[in-house]
Amino acid sequence: MHTSLRSIVQNMPKAELHIHIEGSLEPELIFALAERNGVSLPYASVEALRAAYAFKDLQSFLDIYYAGASVLLQEQDFYDMTAAYLRRAEADHVRHTEIFFDPQTHTARGVPMATVINGIHRACQDSPVSATLILCFLRHLSEDDAIATLEAALPYRDKFIGVGLDSSEVGNPPEKFARVFSRCKDLGLRLVAHAGEEGPPAYIYAALDVLHVERIDHGVRCLEDHALTRRLAEEGMPLTVCPLSNIKLCVFRDMKQHNLLQLLDAGLVATVNSDDPAYFGGYLNENLLAAFDSLPLGLQHAYQLARNSFVASFLSEADKQKHLDDVDAYFAAFNLT
Numbered sequence: 001m002h003t004s005l006r007s008i009v010q011n012m013p014k015a016e017l018h019i020h021i022e023g024s025l026e027p028e029l030i031f032a033l034a035e036r037n038g039v040s041l042p043y044a045s046v047e048a049l050r051a052a053y054a055f056k057d058l059q060s061f062l063d064i065y066y067a068g069a070s071v072l073l074q075e076q077d078f079y080d081m082t083a084a085y086l087r088r089a090e091a092d093h094v095r096h097t098e099i100f101f102d103p104q105t106h107t108a109r110g111v112p113m114a115t116v117i118n119g120i121h122r123a124c125q126d127s128p129v130s131a132t133l134i135l136c137f138l139r140h141l142s143e144d145d146a147i148a149t150l151e152a153a154l155p156y157r158d159k160f161i162g163v164g165l166d167s168s169e170v171g172n173p174p175e176k177f178a179r180v181f182s183r184c185k186d187l188g189l190r191l192v193a194h195a196g197e198e199g200p201p202a203y204i205y206a207a208l209d210v211l212h213v214e215r216i217d218h219g220v221r222c223l224e225d226h227a228l229t230r231r232l233a234e235e236g237m238p239l240t241v242c243p244l245s246n247i248k249l250c251v252f253r254d255m256k257q258h259n260l261l262q263l264l265d266a267g268l269v270a271t272v273n274s275d276d277p278a279y280f281g282g283y284l285n286e287n288l289l290a291a292f293d294s295l296p297l298g299l300q301h302a303y304q305l306a307r308n309s310f311v312a313s314f315l316s317e318a319d320k321q322k323h324l325d326d327v328d329a330y331f332a333a334f335n336l337t
């Protein structure tokens, strides 16, 4: 890639809409927190842990990801993890981020909901990056567990803007969570769900028609269904695409096979995101650069991706417009046709 396009992509104002905060926990911080909390780890060193990051699919990643999160016990641990991510985001010129967190991973170990939410939220308040929170339900657990989690989180309703659905996709279709999502909609929460990462297009239809989500996380398998692709484009339904994640979890063989360009060409509001940056080899700019390095993407695509990231966000229309004006001002210096 031309060095100037590289620096344009790195420096452009952008939003990140698909980042699991537990997936930003770097091996060094896992070891530091294990030491601080007296937790023993089944790995001898940071290097040994990192060497275990060779995944063959989503589940092989999730097993290690949940083990890594076991070092998080105190509010300060959640604060430190989140503050570290937000510093990386700031360095990548992220102006706004909507952060996923998985409370069940922690409450199941006896960590209070207050500890989780207050630690993450306080770090968001202390950052110069605009940051809001999305509580994710773990889809490998029951809907009753999700409902109990929602109830436990409601005293902190002012600290998160929406809910999502993550963890093991295949075998846990969106329909399983119809009641809890309906309740969340009634509460005025924003709704998203992982769908079409490993699961089929039918899961994307169900996320739209049963859960009534406002964004699809991943969604890359939509291209297998032309009617679905057309519908997503017509509805302006955003997809939060995570290129390095898709390669590391073997959704695509390599970055040259990734369908990001086809998604954009189909008129979809596709965005680029990091998913679990500590596990997949990079934060937001590294995801963008990896895609630009391997795919025939140019300046116009950079502009489109910067715009899409704000269009797809849950910011107010006024705040969106301010960021979109910043994107336009930034790109005005370059030769956009």
Ligand SMILES: Nc1ncnc2[nH]cnc12
Pocket: 020, 023, 058, 065, 166, 167, 168, 169, 194, 197, 245, 275, 276
């Ligand atoms: N890529 C992903 N898919 C589903 N659940 C996740 N939890 C963290 N990362 C995830």
Ligand SMILES: [Zn+2]
Pocket: 018, 020, 166, 194, 217, 275
């Ligand atoms: Zn994800």
